[in-house]
Amino acid sequence: MAEVKVLHNIIAGEARQAASGETLEIVNPATGQAYATAPLSGPEDVDAAFSAAGDAFEKWRWSTPSERQAALLAFADAIEAGADELVDIECENTGKPKNLTASEEIGPMVDQVRFFAGAARVLDGRAQGEYMRGFTSSVRREPIGPVGQVAPWNYPMMMAIWKLAPALAAGNTVVLKPSDTTPASSIWLAEKLADILPTGVVNVVCGDRATGATLTAHPIPRMVSITGSTRAGMAVATAAASDLKVTHLELGGKAPVVVFDDVDLESAIEGISVAGLFNAGQDCTAATRVLCQAGVYDEFVAELAKAAAATRTGFDPADEDILYGAINNPRQLSHVSGLVERAPSHARVVTGGRQVDRDGYFYEPTVVADLQQDDELIRTEIFGPVLTVQKFGDEDEAVALANDTVYGLASSVWTSNTGTAARLAMRLDFGCVWVNTHIPLVAEMPHGGFKHSGHGKDLSMYSLEDYTRIKHVMQYHGFEG
Template sequence: MIVANFINGTSAPATDATTGLPVERRTETSPLVDPATGAEFGRAVVSREIEVNSAVAAAAEAFKTWSRTTPGERQLALLKLADLVEATAAEIADAEIRETGKIRSVVLGEEIPQCVDQIRFFAGAARALGTAAAGEYLPGATSYQRREPVGVIAQITPWNYPLMMAVWKIAPALAAGNTVVLKPADTTPSSSVLLAALAARVLPAGVFNVVLGDRDTGRLLVEHPVPAMVSLTGSTRAGVEVARSAAATVKRTHLELGGNAPVLVFDDVDVASAAEGIVGAAYYNAGQDCTAATRVLVHAGVHDEFVAALVKAASAQVPGTDFGPLNSQAQLDRVLGLLSRSSGTIHCGGKQHGSAGFYLEPTVISGLAQDDELVQEEAFAPVITVQSFSSDDEAIELANGVPQGLASSIWTRDTSRAAALTARLDFGIVWVNTHGLVASEMPHGGFGASGYGKDLSMHGLEDYTRVKHVMIAH
């Protein structure tokens, strides 16, 4: 099995958008590994300059007409795509699970329905872009603003949510009238290729293209002179590299980077209920979620009781049943290294689970200093760290004392306290008495080392537009 590029409305071999002639198919491939077993099951094409050039050329050619379609036409196409994703859910789930080890019921019951809803949201949003009213802001002249598509968009997605992150990228970009060249993570390409094949049934050729490959492939795409914007979801390190490369050609960048979410637990909570909720939000997708509730800050008055409740709830989680494996051996080794170097006390877990696949036992570790690696870095694993605080000010200081600023949550029965603290948390998302819920209508994005730009919501659509002022003299 070889997973191939999808360029200009067709699978490999790619077709040159200008000449219409086949582009030479490369023989270079990379392994695809099932993280639930550790076994290789296929290969994926590794694209280089000729494939990247072909995809960008196809997108540039398609932009000439797609950018001139009406919002209603784009809405209809996206609604059809949402219907196709919904109808093909089982096939998409098979591809997603094979490369991620996700739990099938979660993919089919939660992730794919969310993707369908998000595509449908942006289908409607395409017809609802607003701007300032036209008017005479200077004597003798009428001014108005136009929101226009940016152009060809280079998009790079991560391995933790291959399908969902592709949807978060392409839906607003296409709704705004842009065309796309998307590069998925090299370990999880299949669902993105399936999405492109479905899109080819309702979109003109070249509007949505997928090139597969490694970091060098991504670099070629980012540095290509044609794309006007680069949108990345990935690590902070990757974001810095993309921003640096994009600067050479003054490309716009949209960066949704790593998270390290603090979870502030006060001494008035229902301990058992809060612990169960936090464990569920921490271990969802094996903790491989940039908003995972894994950095718990708990009031000293209930610290020991809460740790015990976390351990009880965590110990009830079964790898392979309640959450899947880590993405790769390298990711498992990285997390085990973080745990081995930590000075904290491991209450449960901390070891590889089983002999097959890349599973980690559900882990709870307390007694960490603020400068511990596990506090300052995103573990991206089923690992909950616990720190103690004695006052609201100390809780805020610990919460904000990391470079990342994506998501956070507050757990308390005191609504006045919650309202006051939401303003002091330096994070793009703040949940109260819940964690991790996503609404298509609400923005998702962070501050600081977590990047800039918003996914979802009307803000996400506006990020893929440019604003033009037009003034007409009377």
Template sequence: MSSRLENFINGAFVEATGSSDMDVVSPVSGERVAVSPISEAADVDAAFAAAREAFAAWKSVTPSERQRCLLALADKMEEHSDELVEAQHRNTGQPRRIIAEEEVAAGADQLRFFAGAARLLEGRGAAEYMGGHTSYVRREPLGVVAQITPWNFPLMMAIWKIGPALAAGNTIVLKPAESTPESTLVLARLAGEVFPAGVLNVVLGDGSTGKLLTEHPTPAMVAITGSVRAGQHVAASAAEGVKRTHLELGGKAPAVVFADADLAKAAEALITFGTFNAGQDCTAVTRVIVEDSIHDEFVDLLAAEARKVTTGHSDDAKNDFGPLNNVRHYETVCTKLKNIPAHATVVTGGAPSEDATGFFVEPTIITGVRQEDELVQEETFAPVLTVQRFSTEEEAIELSNGVEYALASSVWTTNHTRAMRFTRDLDFGCVWVNTHLLLVAEMPHGGFKSSGYGKDLSNYSVEEYTRVKHIMHALD
């Protein structure tokens, strides 16, 4: 029997006022696991009213108290790890061990980082920049913020959003993706046990609900992780109210492999980093750009590693990665795989997993693609890697940078000088050397170009949720 979900507003679960619902479907079985409301204007108004009222007191809470609350929430996440894992697995089909390690444990660690960051806001030192006057800077919370999270890492993306916003003293109305709301609701309940009522509110719904959030007059900022199209809509609607926006909008990450790299190690890593979470990761390896002299050898190594990867099992313990998240995305990916251009070659994979009942796709390697191909230019968000050749460093840079996305990239070489050149010339928000995909709370995450702007993680993300005020005192 599927459960009926509710919004979390002002510290309590409440029924949505609207009459429209949607099914939450397991991507493993295709069966309904919950019924979620499509929140309407009255629900959004109630959530923002609660956040406004809570902000009046929360903005003046000391950094040490905000730290205490964030640390308590991190503890509760670990205490309720099994509940969070099961809630998310129902909606995503991700292997439970991956959710436990990469989202619950990592999320708790990231909250603890933000707890410390709450006490480290910085500004210019007080000084007499004008004779007879002392100036200094205050960093203040923005106020109420609206946040929209995606379905690929529901819990982790919620942590990346609420952690810095709460550390800086803001209050929140958050909408999770329509297909993956349950782990966010568990997180909201746990937060309600340690934060004052109204500090964190969660409303459920679809794109129409998200539009209500971005167009609402209350939020001072709208933050979203999602597609380029979704980010464009958010930016356009937020512009009407002159709201700040924070946009993390996906990627098309290249991995440039030189002949002097450890090829066996690189091939194993790139398959791992390209198929992790079924490739549903904005930083996942999607384009392997290989020096011409080792192209065929390296493709063979990639194919051998890809064939070791397992997916498609109803028992997630047998899977290295799970299914694509929802039927619409699954059908889009399958259509792309059916329409691979004639000049390209599928080396391995290229189809749904055999005998799988859910939305599983085999790890796929495609060679012979051209720079203008859709598979190269557009985000596939699946366990699909394309391979291209290059002869010179200049060509490798041109191929790497020749897409609209600019979130993440990597270069694989043992030549230190070359690595330094590529970290400078690759036009991406993150460049890894002889690794990929790895993130830490202390370092910023965010891209350029169509990948959006603003930073998640690190102290930079906390600063995103603050405003700067100049104070000047006359000394006589």
């Protein structure tokens, strides 16, 4: 039996176990076997982490933009240099295929850190001016202070980057809590930062939901940022309200994928099947809720089913044809399976619909057609490799169906008509609208949603600004012209 690894917290630059000595088992989803333990942090650990972050903030807040840029560029270089090691850690952490983790996550992460390194040097307030005779006014953008951050299990290392990079670029200090099932890569990232940044600027506490609640309720952080479920976001917002903390919430999604009769069918099938099944559909923007116009509906369903059936899942580092790996945990696998098993009688499971018969938590690529708007599979975020298909008649019906959800994160439109694309981009009530593509993101553009998908933006200058506060400075000089 392989040796069980012992993971640790990072507090004030030191590796520490939980003060209570309690631990969590960390399981590789591809095998279903525990491979590590991590601290089950309690109030004493969270308090120590925020004390360290609070002390560090008194110096880090005065770091210059060029100093923060240099630190982030060094961090990006460390990720790039340690990419092979980090990919191995993340794949054991998540059960993802190695080739996709290396090609689709490491490069964007490095680019995102370097973007925020540059952004640190162009963040400014409004130019000063005289808005009242005898006085000069200016606006300062300042770091908020110590920040509590909670990262999810679907993209553990990338979501940690989305949180750490803008917070640090703006001059904040951080206590990060990774998911209870996937802490390993966040610890690796924090260890690299500990070699670059002053002591206490970045701290990591591992733990469960109670640890996260303790982090949110702690009096030191002035902001709490979470990527996770809508339920978790509501809990954070409720707890933060008692202390009037700022919240940054990137939550669930149910992205409509609107396919019109005039679509380039071959291109749409390829793009939608990959965007729906990538990472086993465990993505809040996944293209898993398809609305297809009646004229092309039957052909679309048949071709989508073929593409899904030809998609391979599993965990073999040498097999580059595997598109996605394991579901993260047994509870999530049960959620996905249950939704498909409860599909109504009018629905058709065109392909898939079963757990894969092998070790670990794998589910077949699945297409369910003929669904109706009030069906559970349409209303509920599946977060698994299950694509649903509904039929619509005209553009107005497509918009009505697409917007009829509590979520508002992402969407896409597939059409050869530029007018249709332009109208849908305006009418869809989602924070992102892709046209003839689905899921690509760039560091320069914001990612975030509306309604139950939360508020605040990841990536872009908007994210950096979210991690700042605005101060008006007005100075009397007496000159009235």
